[in-house]
Amino acid sequence: MNTPATRRVSMLEAMLLIRAYEEALAARATPTSPGTCTSVGQEAAAVGVVRALEARDRILTNHRSAGHLIARGADTGRLIAEVMGRVDGYCKGRSGTLHISVAEFGVILTSTIVGGELSLAPGVALAQKMGQGEAGAITAVFFGDGAACEGIFHEAINLAVTWQLPLLFVCENNQWQAYVARRETMPADPAATAALGGGRIAAWAAGHGLPTAVIDGNDVDAVHAAARAAAASIRAGGGPRFLELVTYRQRGHFEPDDQAYVDPAELARWKPLDPIARAAERLLDEKVIASGELAHLRERARATVAAALKFAENSPWPDASQLANDVYA
Numbered sequence: 001m002n003t004p005a006t007r008r009v010s011m012l013e014a015m016l017l018i019r020a021y022e023e024a025l026a027a028r029a030t031p032t033s034p035g036t037c038t039s040v041g042q043e044a045a046a047v048g049v050v051r052a053l054e055a056r057d058r059i060l061t062n063h064r065s066a067g068h069l070i071a072r073g074a075d076t077g078r079l080i081a082e083v084m085g086r087v088d089g090y091c092k093g094r095s096g097t098l099h100i101s102v103a104e105f106g107v108i109l110t111s112t113i114v115g116g117e118l119s120l121a122p123g124v125a126l127a128q129k130m131g132q133g134e135a136g137a138i139t140a141v142f143f144g145d146g147a148a149c150e151g152i153f154h155e156a157i158n159l160a161v162t163w164q165l166p167l168l169f170v171c172e173n174n175q176w177q178a179y180v181a182r183r184e185t186m187p188a189d190p191a192a193t194a195a196l197g198g199g200r201i202a203a204w205a206a207g208h209g210l211p212t213a214v215i216d217g218n219d220v221d222a223v224h225a226a227a228r229a230a231a232a233s234i235r236a237g238g239g240p241r242f243l244e245l246v247t248y249r250q251r252g253h254f255e256p257d258d259q260a261y262v263d264p265a266e267l268a269r270w271k272p273l274d275p276i277a278r279a280a281e282r283l284l285d286e287k288v289i290a291s292g293e294l295a296h297l298r299e300r301a302r303a304t305v306a307a308a309l310k311f312a313e314n315s316p317w318p319d320a321s322q323l324a325n326d327v328y329a
Helices: 005-029 043-050 067-071 076-083 116-129 150-165 190-195 198-206 220-238 264-273 277-284 291-314 320-328
Strands: 058-062 107-113 139-144 169-174 213-215 239-244
Touching: 005 043, 005 067, 005 076, 005 220, 005 277, 005 291, 043 067, 043 139, 043 169, 043 220, 043 239, 043 277, 058 067, 058 116, 067 076, 067 107, 076 291, 107 116, 116 139, 116 150, 116 169, 150 169, 150 198, 169 198, 169 320, 198 213, 198 239, 213 220, 220 239, 220 277, 264 277, 277 291
Parallel strands: 058 107, 058 139, 139 169, 169 239, 213 239
Antiparallel strands: none
16 A cells, blocks of 8 residues: 555665665775765665656666666666676676666666766657657656756756756755865855755756755655655646755765765764654654664665675676677677
8 A cells, every 4th residue: 555654664665775785885895896886875865756756757867876776676686786797787787887777667877977867868858748658757867966067967957948848857966076075166055055055056957947946855755745746747747847955975986985085074964864864763753663663674675685795696797709799789
């Protein structure tokens, strides 16, 4: 039964699985092993938006894609196999962690080029508007505050607004652009939202005539409500929408990463705002779940990832002699 309570518990479970998955990969990362760009601390942004989408919708995302893929229903075993370069991965081991596409879940692209997904999203949405795909479908494109500093950000928004495309822009403003703090790359935020550490990017989007909202990206309920409202408006013919989700990247840019460039006081300020802890505490306070159930959800997430790691490790390597044939087949 898909009641509001069960939906919220399901979102918490998805966040726990994403966290367990990414922490497991981070723990295995070495300078000579396949690394990964994690989104630890951003789980509410991914789950809140993706769970507001429908199966007919399309997704384009970036190098921090695991949260979006897992929230969409991707199998963690096949994801890890892909990261490890094994044949049972979603792209037969060829994409690694940075380019995974999962066609069966409507994930068109994962781009490691900063802003690369923004360059393609208007085209996907235009195809939908022209009748290619299911009626009423929309496109959601995920990108970070770093991509908002690229010219393609403005070009994509301009096209979306001009052509009134069924496109949801989702900026996960995690305060860091690789190894550079956001505050070093863009002007101060508007006073109204400075306390959240966001708002400037939404202001840029609004300058193009795009309806925007700035949301606490570490509050999964708030993100989900905003995403559902935006998606409903787009489906009703209201044109594109823009969400700036103010969140925080708790781990480094690319594992392994010791975060020596981050002020420890900054990490300490954001730690109490952890999205999983906040969601769990709220559900416990409201007696939606009990502490025993929460412990069970945590353990189930860890067990799922442990099984996924074993699956990936047992997956064979690709046959190098067949790679060229497969690519050009």
